[in-house]
Amino acid sequence: MNREQAITEAFVSLTDTVADDVDPLTLLRRLVDHCVELTDMDAAGVMLANARGRLQSAAVTEERVEITEMFQAQTDEGPCIDAYNSGEAVHADDLTAHEDRWPVFTPLALAAGYSAAHSFPLRLRGQNIGALNLLARTSTALTAEDAGLLEALAATATTAVLTWSGEPLREYDIVTRTQAALSSKVVLDIAVGMLAAAAATTPGDAGRRLRAYAAAHHQRPTDVADALVRRRLTPQAVLAPAP
Template sequence: MGREQQLAEALVGLADTLADDIDPVVLVERLAGSCVGLTGADAAGVMVVSARGDLRPLAVTEDQAAFLEFFQLQADEGPCVDAFREGRRIDVPDLEDSHDRWPQVAPYAVRQGYRSVHGLPLRVHRQTVGAVNLLLRRPGGLPGTDLKVAQALADVTAFALVNWSAERLRPSDVSNRVQGALAAKAAVDMATGMLAESGDLSMAEARAALRRYADRYHRRLVDAAHSVVRRALPAADILTFAREK
């Protein structure tokens, strides 16, 4: 499959969520996965702003990237944090040269195996609602064409996340939808933990089973998660999908 077709399919997949039944968790996971699949990035992470004004992780493609996302938040520094605060792309061709700018995060990122990073703002109209991290295990960073693709994907995702339209967009609309995405992520995480404990599974196995159940019965992932948390959906009904590939 050519890159143009891959990009078209990724954009269609993101745009498909422009509906009242948007599943924000799946939407942002698609963004992270598409950024890795369509650029030379080795990993990607997405953070969005909470009601308190700080960033919260919403999606990540690998464990090392998740650790780095949390470390940036704890240290209150890093490319992703700066991209959000400044509302612009932050390019770091070599993290070895960035110890002065980010004295805690840059060395930690290198220890995690990353040598270059790009922070992209996640924005809707004139509001920055989060940021995307593109991480590479080699120095040099990504070419401009790949960064344009990633920013386009991020812009489409942010648009879908708030179900934006020019006639009704207000700052509170954007904030409420982003907070809804964080709440959905929390529900999915809680349901995954409950399933992992019930079925003696890893978190990844439990999450995969939950997703397979949602796909099989054409339910939003977040709705299935809420049913598990409320115990309206027996864990056993989902754990049967843990054995599927």
Template structure:
């Protein structure tokens, strides 16, 4: 698949909101996967604003990204925090030069193995609902073409995340659906922890097993997680049924 085909596939995947297995977290996971695949970034994540306006991690491509997002949320500083509050893209091609800019976040991000960070706001109808977090292990600038592509992907994903339901969008639904995505993330984390506690799996591996089971059963990951947490489904069944 060439780059043009990959870009087309990315936009098609982010606008596919009618499939039965699609939910906000699935759409955001597609976003971060495409962002890494189509740019020079090594990892990505999305943070969403909770009811108090504080950012929380929603999806990540690897566990160390979630650590950097926790650093930003706790310190209230970093590229995602700035992007969310300003509504503008934020770029740090080399974190080694950002100690004064983000004195708490920068050394922690570098200790996690990242040397560059970029962030784009998730914005819809004049309302900021979160930020995309892009990280690289070496100092890495984004090209102007990358910036335009990422901005378009983020806008497409943001629109899809808020409007994925077949119900008509009302003025307060933007916040409601953002909160629903964060609630689904909390349930997903609990279910993933249950799988990791049942078998010798890391959280990342357990998450993959849960998504694999959901795909094999043509179910949404969020629904499988809900069934696990409510004991309508056993961890053994999910682990045994994963391809």
């Protein structure tokens, strides 16, 4: 598959809001995966604003990204925070040059193995609802072409996530729907923790196995997570090899 085909398929997957096994978190997961696959960046994450306007992690490609996002939210500093607050893209091709700007985030990101960070605001109808975070293990600048692609992917995913239910979107629904997505992420994290404990594996592996089970049974990952947390589904059933 060439790059043009890959880009086309990425946009198609981000607008798929009618499939039975798609939910807002699935769309955000696709967004971060596409961002890494289509650019030179090594990892990506999405943070959404909760009802109090504080950013929370909603989707990541690897666990270390979520750690960096958590510290950005706790310290109110970092590229995601700046992109969300300003509504403008934030670029740090070499994080070592930004230690004065982000004295807490920069050492943490470097310790996690990231040397570059780029963040884009997620906006809908003039309202900032979160930020897309891209990280690289080596100092990496984004080309104008890649920056434009990432902005377009982020805009497409944002619209899809907030209109996923198919109902008309009113201004006050934006916070309600972002909060619903974050609440689903909490349930998903609990379910992943249950699977990780049952299988004595990592959260990353447990998340992949939960998504694989959901795909094999044509269910939404969030519905599988809810069934696990409510004890309507056992961890062993999810972890069992597919027939």
